[in-house]
Amino acid sequence: xxxxxxxxxxxLCISSIxxxxxxxxxxxxxxxAMAVYGAPVVSYAIIDHNEIVKVKTLSWNYDLPVREDALFxxxxxxxxxxxxxxxxxxxxGYLTLDxxxxxxxxxxxxxxxKFNEQKPVTLYxxxxxxxxxxxxxxxxxxxxxxxxNALDILKGQKPANNPPVVSIFVPGTKxxxxxxxxxxxxxITTDVTGxxxxxxxxxxxxxxxxxxxxxxxxxxxxxxxxxxxVAGFEGWSATMIPSGWQDYQCFAAGGMWSxxxxxxxxxxxxxxxxxxxxxxxxxxxxxxxMLTRQSNxxxxxxxxxxxxxxxxxxxxxGHNQGYQSFIIMFPNAGKGLAVxxxxxxxxFVIQSLLxxxxxxxxxxxxxxxxx
Numbered sequence: 001x002x003x004x005x006x007x008x009x010x011x012l013c014i015s016s017i018x019x020x021x022x023x024x025x026x027x028x029x030x031x032x033a034m035a036v037y038g039a040p041v042v043s044y045a046i047i048d049h050n051e052i053v054k055v056k057t058l059s060w061n062y063d064l065p066v067r068e069d070a071l072f073x074x075x076x077x078x079x080x081x082x083x084x085x086x087x088x089x090x091x092x093g094y095l096t097l098d099x100x101x102x103x104x105x106x107x108x109x110x111x112x113x114k115f116n117e118q119k120p121v122t123l124y125x126x127x128x129x130x131x132x133x134x135x136x137x138x139x140x141x142x143x144x145x146x147x148x149n150a151l152d153i154l155k156g157q158k159p160a161n162n163p164p165v166v167s168i169f170v171p172g173t174k175x176x177x178x179x180x181x182x183x184x185x186x187x188i189t190t191d192v193t194g195x196x197x198x199x200x201x202x203x204x205x206x207x208x209x210x211x212x213x214x215x216x217x218x219x220x221x222x223x224x225x226x227x228x229x230v231a232g233f234e235g236w237s238a239t240m241i242p243s244g245w246q247d248y249q250c251f252a253a254g255g256m257w258s259x260x261x262x263x264x265x266x267x268x269x270x271x272x273x274x275x276x277x278x279x280x281x282x283x284x285x286x287x288x289x290m291l292t293r294q295s296n297x298x299x300x301x302x303x304x305x306x307x308x309x310x311x312x313x314x315x316x317x318g319h320n321q322g323y324q325s326f327i328i329m330f331p332n333a334g335k336g337l338a339v340x341x342x343x344x345x346x347x348f349v350i351q352s353l354l355x356x357x358x359x360x361x362x363x364x365x366x367x368x369x370x371x
Contacts, residue, residue: 026356026360027056027058029352029356030042030058030349030352030353030356031058031060033348033349033352033353034058034060034349035060036348037236037343037345037346037348037349038233038235038236038238038343038345039060039233039238039341039342039343039345039346039348039349040059040060040230040233040238040342040343041057041058041059041060041066041070041230041341041342042057042058042339042340042341042346042349042353043055043056043057043058043068043070043072043230043259043260043339043340043341044056044057044260044337044338044339044340044353044357045259045260045261045263045264045337045338045339046264046336046337046357046361047264047267047268047329047334047335047336047337047338048334048335048361049334049335050268050271050272050277050334051268051334052261052264052265052268055068055260055261055264056068057070057260067228068259068261069213069228069259069261070228070229070230070259070260070340071213071225071228071229071230071257071258071259072229072230072257072258072259072323072325072340072341072342073232073245073248073254073256073257073318073320073322073323073325074214074254074256074257074258074263074318074323074325074340075248075254075318075319075320075323075324075325076179076253076254076316076317076318076319077256077258077263077316077317077318077325077327078182078216078251078252078253078254078255078256078318079179079182079252079253079254079302079316080266080302080303080316080327081201081205081206081256081266081302082182082185082186082189082201082251082252082253082302083127083185083290083301083302083303084205084209084266084269084270084281084282084290084302085189085200085201085205086123086127086185086188086189087281087282087286087287087289087290087301088205088281088282089189089192089193090123090282090286091282091283091286094192094193095123095188095192096123097122097123097124097289098122098123098124099122099123100120100121100122101120101121101122101123101126101184101188102120104188104191104192105184105187105188105191106191107151107187107190107191108151108154108155108187110133110165110166110167110184111164111166111167113166113167115132115167115168115169115170115171116132116167116170116171119170119171119172120171121133121167121171121181121184122171122172123185123188124172124294124301125171125172125181126178126181126182126184126185127181127185127299127301127302128175128294128297128299128300128301129175129176129177129178129181129297129299130171130172130173130174130175130176130294130295130296130297130299131167131171131176131178131181131184132167132168132169132170132171132172132173132174132176132178133165133166133167133168133176133178133180133181133184134163134164134165134166134168134178134180135156135162135163135165135178135179135180136176136177136178136179136180137177137179137253137254138153138161138162138179138248138249138250138253138254139161139162139246139321140245140246140247140248140320140321141159141161141246141247141248141249142242142243142246142247143219143242143243143244143245143246143247144243145159145247146159147159147218147219147247147249148160148161148249149249150183150186150187150190150197150249150251151187153165153183153249153250154180154183154184154187160249162180165180165181165183165184172295172296173296174296174297175296175297175298175299179250179253179254180253182250182252182253183250183252183253185252186251186252186253189252197216197251197252198216198217198251198255201216201251201256202215202216202217205281206262208281209262209265209266209269209281210262210265210269211258211262211263211265211266212262213225213228213258213259213261213262214256214257214258214259214262215256215257216251216255216256216257217255217257218247218248218249218251218255219247220247220257225257228259229244229245229257230342231244231245231322231342232244232245232246232320232321232322232323232342232343233322233342233343233344234321234322234344235344235345236344236345238343240322241321241322245321245322245323246320246321246322248320254318254320258340259340260338260339260340261338263325263327263338263340264327264336264337264338266327266338267327267328267329267336267338268329268336269281270287270290270291270314270329270331271329271331271334271336273286273287273290274287274288274290274291274331275331275332289301290302290303291303291305291312291314291331292305293305300314302316303315303316304316307330307364307365309332310330310332310333310364311330311332311333311364311365312330312331312332313328313329313330313331313336313364313365314328314329314331315327315328315329317347319344319347321344322342322343322344323340323341323342323343323344323346324340324341324343324344324345324346324347324350325338325339325340325341325346325350326338326339326347326350326354327339328354330363330364330365333363333364335361335362335363335364337353337354337357339353339354
């Protein structure tokens, strides 16, 4: 039945693309997608000519906030911000990309085993998903539960609910999605700066990018943030998560709260650094490293990279329980999109929105519903 709805929705979106009223708004089509797939709230920010041209938050048939600066869990998009922060530290001389990560770790060391003894893990590999480190992803914790600290997560010891972060193949030899690698990156950031990772991100990195409503914090106690949060919903049943959301202590891997507008600010900042037309957080040379696909992977540094020349683009998705988000940017064309949803089924809505935005704003490449 869902497949039939999807086909009907697709046909509606395609037929309305060229309708005169479509150029002004496609929010009704988006609301239809939200209704079909059970996504109560969707927030998006569209980038054109390297500027945010539209920000909108929509709610469908649920008594939930629809404010423009609605706050969602960014999940794995946090990895992109964590990488950007690490590159900032490279630019400041605190880190180098190709050195042994154990040279920077003081409070914990990656265990040396047969996989990394002859070829140590580097920052390049942590950020390009070629480090060969467990753990792939992290489960959240019900609000009110005893939460692990960063070292608990790395060691895989209670109250952490994950195995320890260890090497399982020779680094650099293949791609393996590793949230554990980004927890190591978090610890490196803390050890070289002497500042807890959430504090470093909240006080230095996010404000410099202009992400004024984003925050790394679990459990969430910030009064302003609590008034902006949209609760997460599970699966097709659109059932709210008990207490509204899960807590995620894996900050670098998936612990940022953000808004669609703030994520768009990040995309623009990366593009500014990459093109050199305006100043971004990192210098142009490092931005080019960030947006260059590394060996044996489709990742650059913290983002997936595709296309080339004027069609070059980077993207990252995020999924925590009850939330799905997506960012994409064409830096040379100055076009992009950030979208956040509060549903496990939000990815289907995201795909519909990608199609509509890419057509209306004439992206160099796009994601058609049908080839």
